[in-house]
Amino acid sequence: MRLSKEQVLSTALDVLDEVGLEQLTMRRLSARLGVQNGATYWHFRSKQALLEAMADAMLAGIVDDLDPHAPWHARVAGLAHRLRRALLARRDGARLFASLFFPLPNALDYGEAMIAALRDAGMSHRDAAWTADAVTYYVLGHAAEEQLAAGLPDDGAPATTRLTRAVDPHRHPHLHAALAHVPAPHGEEHFDHGLRLLVNGIPASAGTASSM
Amino acid sequence: MRLSKEQVLSTALDVLDEVGLEQLTMRRLSARLGVQNGATYWHFRSKQALLEAMADAMLAGIVDDLDPHAPWHARVAGLAHRLRRALLARRDGARLFASLFFPLPNALDYGEAMIAALRDAGMSHRDAAWTADAVTYYVLGHAAEEQLAAGLPDDGAPATTRLTRAVDPHRHPHLHAALAHVPAPHGEEHFDHGLRLLVNGIPASAGTASSM
C-alpha cells in the first residue's frame, strides 16, 4: 500500500512516544512504515521538516472554542494550560519544540490569541508581544524539565533523589530546606504557581512605573 | 605533550564557539587537540559528561561578590542577569543547558543564592523554590530563543523577516501589529520586560490570596 504524508507524520508521532526524541530516527521510522530509508524523503525533504510538521501537529486545535468574553487573565491562563497539555501529550514534546524556530501555523494561532488577550489587559503592542514570549518561555521550560525528570536514566532513583544527594546542607542550606519542603517537585500545582506569578505581574507592569 | 582534563574542557568550549553545538563532535574535538578519537574518552567517560562539565564551567563564579545587603528584588534580578550573561557568553550556551539535567556545583550555587533572595522576599520554602524555577525557565527560554534567532540558516533573511513573512495580517492581526511595533525582537530591554513581570508578581503571590 502506498504511503501518504499524513501516514508518515502520524507514525512519526507514534515512534516518538515509543522511543523518545533521541531514538527517533529516519531509519527507525522507515522500518516502522515497512519501507526503505530513502522513501521517507519523498514525503518530507529532511528530518528537520518532519520534526516541524510533528510539532505543529501537536498544536492542532489549540485555539478552538476559546471564550472571547472571558476575562483576559483567564484567557492567558487557559492558553498556557492548553500549550502545556499539548507539550506533555507526547514524550519529549517540550524538547521537540525547544529545538525548533517555529513560525508554524498553529503556533501562530496560539501567539495571536495570547497577544489578543494581553492587549485586552491594557498592554501596548510591544508589551503584549514580550509578555506573550515570557509566558511561553515559562510553559516550555517547565514542561521540558518535567519531561526531562520523567525520562532520566532509570537507575531507580528519580530526579528528586539525585538532586537531594547532590546538595550539601552546609553549602546550600536554603536549597536543602526547600527540597525537604517540596515532596513532589513537578506537576500542575507547581506549574500554576509560576503562571500566577507572571499573570499577577501583568497589572503591575501595564503602567509606566516599575518596582525595579 | 600530555593532555590534561582542563585542556580538553577549555578546547571543547573553544570548539563550541567556533562551530556551534550541532557540529561539536568528539572527533572534531580530538582533531583540534591533535589526538586520536579515543583519547578524549580517557578524560571524560562520555560526551554527556563533557557537556555537563562545559555547562558548569560556563557558570564559574556566578555567585561571586553578591551584595547580601541589597534588597531581595535587586538580588533576584542580578542573579538572573548573571545567568543570562553566562549563557550568552558562548555560542548555543542556552541550548547546551536546556539539554542537561544539572545538579552541577555552580548551578547549585546559583539556585541557593536565588532561593535565599526569595526567602528574604517573605516566601515559603516551597514558593521560593518554585519561583526560582520560574525565573530560571524564563532566563533559559529567552536566551535560547535569542541565540536560535542569531544562528539561523543565514539566507540573508534574519529571524524577524522570516516571522513577518509567515504572518497573515488577516488571520493574525494582533501578531502582525505587534511585529510592526517591535523592531528589534530581542536583547536586554526585551529580557528586562519579562523579568520585571516575574519580579513584580512576587509580592502579589507572597500572600495567600490570588487574582486567578
Added chain:
DNA sequence: ACCTGAACACCGTTCAAGT
C-alpha cells in the same frame, strides 16, 4: 508519482595493544 538499493560522509563508543 513513489519507492528501492546502494552508496557517501559522517557519528559516539569500546578496547586490545602499545609506551
Added chain:
DNA sequence: ACCTGAACACCGTTCAAGT
C-alpha cells in the same frame, strides 16, 4: 597513566534506477 589504531553499530542524506 595515557594514548593509538581499528573496529562496531549506528546516523542523515542523496540519487540512479526501477515500477
